[in-house]
Amino acid sequence: MQTKLSGSPAPTASSSRTSSAYKFARDLLAKAGIGMDGEQPWDMILKDARVPERALAEGNLGLGEAYMNGEWDAGKLDEFFARLLRSGVADMVNPAALLFHAVKAKFVNLQTKSRSWQVGEQHYDLGNDFYEQMLDSRMTYTCGYWKDAENLEQAQTAKLDLICRKLNLQPGQRVLDIGCGWGSFMSYAAEHYGVECVGVTISREQCDWAKQRYPDLPLEFRLQDYRDINEQFDHIVSVGMFEHVGRKNHRVYMETAHRCLKDDGLFLLHTIGKNRRHSTPDPWIDKYIFPNGDLPSIGQMGDAMDGLFVAEDLHNFGADYDKTLMAWCSNFERAWPQFAEKMGERFWRMWRYYLLSCAGAFRARDIQLWQWVLSKKGVLGGYERVS
Structure with a gap:
């Protein structure tokens, strides 16, 4: 799909080839095997002369907004980011404009109880009909589990079953799902393993949809902040929610899980993670996709669970998120005509940039997907790993 966004005339790309910003960006991208003339599928196609200067000054925030405005393109945006991040050249650009984001992430609690609802309203409440497509x-x-899967449906079913087997679910057990989404894990676990589940979410639309979808299963969906839970469960699961907790609240989150888990229970924590402790949340993702998000590092997670949990197992299948995101993007683009008039071309470019840039980041192994299995006192005789 090609789009042209209206706006004031801008300098053409051809007029910028003598600027220092263009030359610096060209030489930087060349180290990643990326051109600026569109000859390769992952090359940039410049439509506005100001893109290199803005990207160098503002990092991914400027680059992403320029893409949303139609000021540059790439035939394979996912591969553009995979090559850019794998090469490490992005680390050579450290815009002063990002200092504010770094300071804010370090010293300000962006995930307080009052602020925690923002991501639900901005992202998860976009519309159930949109996510259904x-x-x-x-x-x-x-993230789906693609070990033996051939399509998205199989990969997601395999992931849900993997979680159930890692927890060794037994009929009649009561399970807490922190950040339950639309109830995919809860419904699967109840149907196939005979458990009862309580799920909490900060998305009103997710909560309402799940209640209507599963009225006959032993499931309870609550519109509630995780910090307000104060009852015990046989097991706890949290899939794709810890990314919203924030480094200022990691310890409180672990203390909550510890308080709510029975002594002989297991806690499965499924989360995206970053490779470095000292890093800054991506400002474009924070502004347009997941407000107040903050990917944890293994070190930060270790600090948070120190003295509370025994790490029984750590499973990294981050490369599978690449396949998952590409499948989502394919579904999104196929269904787009029914949402185009309502959401507009800028949303199309924003959402495509989100899915494909993240796919590229996982492909480059710049970010990871971890499943932790945690116990309070250690599994007697040892935990038997499941894959």
């Missing part, structure tokens, strides 16, 4: 039949908005 992009996701699998259970509305599973987290």
Whole structure:
């Protein structure tokens, strides 16, 4: 799909080839095997002369907004980002404009109880009809498990079953799902393993949809902040929610899980993670996709669970998120005609940039997907790993 966004005339790309910003960006991208003339599918196609200067000054915030405005393009945006991030050249650009984001993330609690609802309203409440077209039949908005899967539906079912087997669920057990989304795990676990589930979410639309979808299963959906839970469960699961907790609240989150887990229970924590402790949340993702998001590092998670949990197992299948995101993007683009008039071309470019840039980041192994299995006192005789 090609789009042209209206606006004031801008300098053409051809007029910028002598600028220092263009030359610096060209030489930087060349180290990643990326051109600026569109000859390769992952090359940039410049439509506005100001893009290199803005990207160098503002990082991914400027680059992403320029893409949303139609000021540049790439045939394979996912591969553009995979090559850019894998090469490490993005680390050579450290715009002063990002200092504010770094300071804010370090010293300000962006995920207080009052602020925690923002991501639900901005992202998860976009419309259930929209997500129904992009996701699998259970509305599973987290990484699929593609080990033996051939399509998105199989990958998501395999992931849900993997979680159930890792927890060794037994009929009649009561399970807490922190950040339950549209209830994909809860419904699967109840149907196939005979458990009862309580799920909490900060998305009103998710909560209402799940209640209507599963009225006959032993499931309870609550519109509630995780910090307000104060009852015990046989097991706890949290799939794709910890990314919203924030480093200032990691310890409180772990203390909540510890308080709510029975002594012989297991806690499965499924989260995207970053490779470095000292890094800044992406300002474009924060502004347009997941407000107040903050990917954890293994070190930060270790600090948070120190003295509370024994790490029984850590499973990284981050490369599978690449396949998941590409499948979501394919579904999104196929269904787009029914949303185009309502959402507009700028949303189309924003959402495509989100899905494909993240796919590229996972492909480059710049970010990871971890499943932790945690116990309070250690599993007697040892935990038997499931894959």
